[in-house]
Amino acid sequence: MAHLVIHKELVNKENIDKVLKICPFGGLESECDELLLTAGCKMCGLCIKNGPHGMITKEEDQTPVVQIDKSAWKGIAVYVDHSSSGIHNVTLELIGKARELASVTKEPVYALMIGHNITQAAQSLLKYGVDKVYVYDYPALQDFLMEPYANVFEDFIQKVKPSSILVGATNLGRTLAPRVAARFHTGLTADCTKLEMKENSDIVQIRPAFGGNIMAQIITPNSRPQFATVRYKIFSAPAPAANPAGSLEKMTIADDRLKTLVRILSVKEKEKVMDISEADVIVAAGRGFKTQADLDMARELADILGAQLACSRPLAESNWFDAKHQIGLSGRTVHAKLLITLGIAGKVQFTAGMKGSDCIIAVNSDPHAQIFDVAHYAVVGDLYEIVPQLITLCKEAKAHALS
C-alpha cells in the first residue's frame, strides 16, 4: 500500500489553488495556507500527475503489507439470482462473463444457488457452461432472508474458496453482496460495466462514477474473494450448449445457521408490465418535443416499428410518461437492437442507460449534441420535419412488403 505525501516546501497559495481544482473528490483542503488530505481522497493520483510538480508524491509504506496467498483461492463463482418467476437473466450474463474471465487463468466457473426445491432450476444452469453448481436446498431458504442467506454464502466461500464472486446488481444482490463481502473484509466493486482478468487473478473492474461522467478502474489487489456486482443487460448471455459437462453438488449446513428472528409476513408478486429493458426496438423521446400532443408522432413511429416508447427524465418528471419508461441512470438500462432517440441531448445520465444498444439512430437539431458521441447514426435535423416524413416512408415500405 502507498500513501500520499504533501511536500510542505512547495505549498503556496497559488499551488493550493491549482491543486484544489484538480481533485474531483474533495480529497484535498486548505487550512491557513496549509494543504491537507481529507477523507475524500481516493488515491487516484490526479494531483500528482497534473498538480504542481513534486508537491504531492506517492510513497510506498515502510512496513510491507502481508501479501495473501492468491493460489489458495480458485474459481469464479456466480450468485444465482432467482425467485418464483425463475432465474434472473443477469445470472446467465454473468456466467458468460465468468467463462471469459476464467479462460485467462484456467479456473473453473461455479454457480451458487440458494433456495428451496431448486434442483431442477440448478440443473438448467449447466448448459451455460458452469463447471459446478453448488446447491443449498432447505425449506428455511424458501424466501430471501439476509441472515440465513449470508450464512450460507459464507459457508460456500469457506468450503470452496473461490477467487472471484460475481453478483447481479438487482435490489437483492445489491444488499446481499456487501453483507457477505464485509464478513470477509474484502473488496466489492459495484455496478461494473467492464471486467477483465489479469494473469495474477486480479480482476480489472471498470465502473462509472459521478453519474457516468468519469470511469474508474478498480482492482482488489490483496484480498480474496474479490466481489463485483454487475447490472442486468451489461453483458450478453451465452448460447446454451447441447452436451453440458458440469455437475451439481448438494451442500449441507447446520440448521442453527439458517435461523433468524426476521419473519416474512407477505410476498406479493409485482404485476408483470412490459419492461423497456426487455425491448428489442425502442423509440425514445426527449425534451425536443414541445408539447405532450406532439408525442403522437413518436408513438406512431413506434407502432409502425413494433417498438416500445421510452423517454428521457424530464418527460417522466413532467408526467408525460410513467417513470417505468425512463431510460438512464435513475431509470432503466436498455440493450436494444435498434434505438431511435428523438430530441434527446444525451447527457451522461441518459446515455449510461442506453449506450449498450446495437444500433443507435439519434435525431437532434444541435450538431454538437452529446447524444452523437454514442450514436451510430447522427442525424442532424429537426424532428418535427423528419419524423412525419419517416412515418410516411415506413408506411410505404410496409405496404410494399405486404403487396
Next chain:
Amino acid sequence: MDILVCVKQVPGSSDVEVDPVTGVLKREGFSTKLNPYDLYSIEMAMSLREKYGGTVRAITMGPPQAKQALLETVWMGADGGVLLTDRAFGGADCLATSYALSQAVHKMSSYDLILCGKQTTDGDTAQVGSELSEELGIPNIGNAISIKLEREGFITVTQNLDDRIVTAEIPLPCLVCVDGDINSPRLPSYKRSKQVPQNAFTSLTLKDIEDQDKTHYGLLGSRTNVERIFPPEKNADRKTLTGTSSELATQISDILKTGKFIG
C-alpha cells in the same frame, strides 16, 4: 424509537469531465450538497419520530466541512449529529467507510434503528448500509418503502425486491436502507436553522473511537484500489447524416430497411 440516520455530503453537481488529452478534470467550482437519496431516509426518520416519539441523530463521515450535511439534517428536524472526521479516514472505500461508521456508532448512546439512504450520488455503490450492518452484527433490510411499529421490539418493513414486494418483521436494533422516491422530503426550516443548540453536534476523530489502529481505516483499511480514472469512451464508428429533412428521412428509412426493421 431512537434513530440514527447516516448521511453523506456529496459534490453539488456530477457534471465533471476529464480532459481526454491531459487527464485534467474540468469542473467549475466545488460545491457540495446533502446526498439527495439521504433526504428520503431523513424524512422517514422524521415521520417515525412524529408517530412513535424518540430521537433522530445524524451521523456522517467526511472532511471537516461535511458538518454542513449534519446542519442541514438538523434544519430538517433531526435532534443532533456526529461528525466522524480524521485524516486517517481519507481514501476509504465502502469497507473502510462502514468500519469507521460502525466504530462511531459504538461510541454513541443506544439506538433502535439505523437508517441509510439507497445510495450516494458520488460513490454510487449502495453498499455502505449493508456493510455497516454486518460490521455491527445487526439484521438489515434494503430498499424499504415503508416502516411501521406494530409489535414491541420489532418493526414491520415493506421492501421492494425488483419483481416482488416483501413485507417482513425485523427485530430491533436493526439497519434499514430506504429506497428512493418514497416520500416527499421536507425542506430545511429557516426557523430551525436559527435555533440549533450549540451542543447538537459532536466530532469524533481516530483518538475518540475504540479501535485506533490506522491500518483499519481510510486508504490502508480499503480493499479496493482505484488504479486510474478516465473519461467515458466516445463512439468512433459513427456516421453523420446530412441533407434536407426529407433526404434525412429517406436515409433513416434505408437504414431501417437494411437492418430489416421494416418491410
